Amino acid sequence: MDIVNEILEKEQKKAEKYKPITVEKHLELEFDIGTLLASDTNDLDIKSLKSDSQRDSYLNTLARDNTQLLLNKIWELPTERIDEAIVVKLPQPKTVLPRSKPVPKPKPLTKWQEFAKAKGITKNKKDKVKWDEQLQKWVPLYGFRKAVAEKEKQWLIEVPQHLDPMVDMFEKKAMEKSEKVAKNELQRLKNIARAKKVNIPRVGLPVTSDKANAAQLSTAAIVAKASTASLGKFQDKLPKEKEARGKGVHELIPGKDRKRKAPIPTPQAEKQNNLNLIDKILNKRPKIDMEKAVSKHIHEEQIQRSEEKKTMKPLKGKRKTKGGNATNFSAKKPKAGKGQRNPNKKNPGRKRR
Amino acid sequence: MKVLSEERTRALFEKLTKYIGVNVKLLIDRPDGTYCFREKKDRVYYISERLLQLAQTVKPDHLISAGTCFGKFTKTNKFRLHITALTYIAPYAPYKIWVKPSAEQQFLYGNHVIKSGLGRITENTPKHQGVVINTMSDIPIGFGVTARSTTECRHADPLATIAFHQADIGEYIRSEDTLV
Known part of the structure; x- marks a missing residue:
């Protein structure tokens, strides 16, 4: 009997080490075995939570009890034995978990898709095959055996009249x-x-075709010129070369046109800058304006002439009153009936030569 | 409200000197406070520093304009003066054209100034010079560019263009929506 007692005592001691698997709760826990989740809706013991000495032990026991309940629930499920291990098949989870990754963004539309959407063009799906009247059979529109059908149909192509034969x-x-x-x-x-x-x-690759237009050629030239280490700054210029418009x-x-924002200058500095700039503009060496020079010259001539006229007029009048020997510079032959007759003269009438 | 870049400031001043010559300095160097040029949506505004500081308290998206609009930069970076600049240009302009009362309406409808409508013109005005156009009672009504110099005007026929129209106060009505 001693041996039996000993064994019993040992067993008792062992059992004292382990807590019982039954746990008592006021309210039943809610389980979701699929996600191994147990949620305890019972009130917490605030007193032991607040005291420093009891808090840890309280939380420990609470966690153990709840885990025990969860494991009890798992053990209720039908078990299997696979390779010496006891295995349980969990049911489908009931709790809905938020997704870990964001919802994928819709694919960006291509340029055509965008255009079609704006214009309201809908895609209508074509059949894969089409009845060909000429060949009298169904011909694929794309893919397998399309090329063969094409070859069969177009075994001969007419050369148009306007093309080289x-x-x-x-x-x-x-x-x-x-x-x-x-x-x-x-x-x-x-x-x-x-x-x-x-x-x-x-612009992509330089134009290789011999039918490049002027704009393409000029861009190619601009790119070629700027293809130096200093971006074409020290490149020679043709006499009438056009500058690239805009930023060139x-x-x-x-990524070249990213600009750093200039700091806003103080009012005084800005004023000074502006004044300097105005001075620069005003002090530009004036170009010789031929038209202006000519018109000025003409103006002076006109003034001179008008002044001459003013001074000449009284002279003419004097001559007329005097009558007679005014020198006539006209090269024309004198005509009859133009001059005034002077009866006091010796020989009246027109001067004859 | 942006500060104008160096090249834009240059373009602006070059345009202004065409109309008011050396008097551009007077726009910047004013005794009654500092004035500056600011840019908003390619439009250039002439604004006093005091007003600018008040304007800066407004969120840029909500600010439509502040100060006086002088004109705008075109897409090819050329500066174009607007009629709203007339109040600042007219008193300083050295070259002027006065139009007869009968030709006033024609000019205000956007037509060029022709010889028959020309009342007076400043002596020695060169060709292609920016001019302010006044009525005979000295009220500025717009500005333009001379097509002929004063001397050439004397011999021009009555229908010849004397000054090309650029802006007139009729635009306040005609292009109300595009001005500012």
Whole structure:
């Protein structure tokens, strides 16, 4: 019997170490086993919470009790044994958790999509295949076997009248197609750049075609000129070269036109600056204005002439009153019946030569 | 209200000197307080420092204008004077044109000044000079640029243009919405 007692005592001691698995609560806890959540709606013991000595032990026991209840609930579920481990399948969680990541933003629209939206253009889906009258069969509009069908249909292309007869129309068509593809790719990249708000240069690669227009050539020239370490500052100029309008090459370079804000000057400094600037403008060396000089000269001449006229007039009058020997400078032949007859003269009548 | 950049200030003063010559200094160097030019939405305002400080208390979005609008900068960075600047230009202008009462209305409707409407013109006015246009009773009604010098005017035919119209007080009614 001693041995039995001993064992019993030992067991008792062991049991004292561990707390019982039953916990008493005023109100039942609310469980959400799916998320391993137990929420205790019972009132807290404010007295023990406020006292420094009891707080920790109180919180510890509270946590243990609640955890015990949660584990009890889990043990109620059907258990399985997989590889010596007891496993429980948790039910679906009931609590709705807020999402950890923000709601994804809608994809930015492409330029065409934006335009279509503004214009109210809706996309109507085309069928994948279309009945071809010429081939008398269903022909795919894109994708698998489209190229074959195309080849079958257009085995011959007529050369238009206005074109060079030696032009390979198939090659031309292929070229057009590849250009379209390239353009589409460029637009795709532009759309990506726009969506990511990346600045892209307004002009891309230099123009290689021999049919570049004047504007393209001038931009190419501006870019070429500014392609030095000093951005073309010390580059020679042609005699009649046009300056780039606006900011010049700087507007072609992305991120180049970011300006630092100038500090607001004090009123006195601003006034002084303005006065200096006005002085500079007023003291500009005047250009020789030919037109002005000529008109001034004409004006002086006119004044001189009018003064001469004023002084000449009385002289003429004197001569007339005197009559007779006024010198006539006109080179014309004297005409009859013009002069006045002077009966006192020896030989009356016109002077004959 | 922004401070004008160096090149914009230059453009502004160059334009003003065309009309009032050296008198531009008098606009800046005033005995009755400091005046300055400020820019808002490409429009240039002439404003006293005292008023500017009051205007700065208003949120920029809510401020439409403060001071006197002198004109605006075009998209190609040229300065264009507005009729609202007339009160400051007229007293200082060295070159003037007086129009006959019969031609006043024509000018106020936005037409050029022609020889038949010309009453008087300042002696020795050069060609392409900014001028203030007055009525015969010395009331300024606008400004323009001479198409002919004074001497050339004497021999011009009656329908020839003497001064190109640039702004007139009729604009207060005609382009009320675009002025400020």
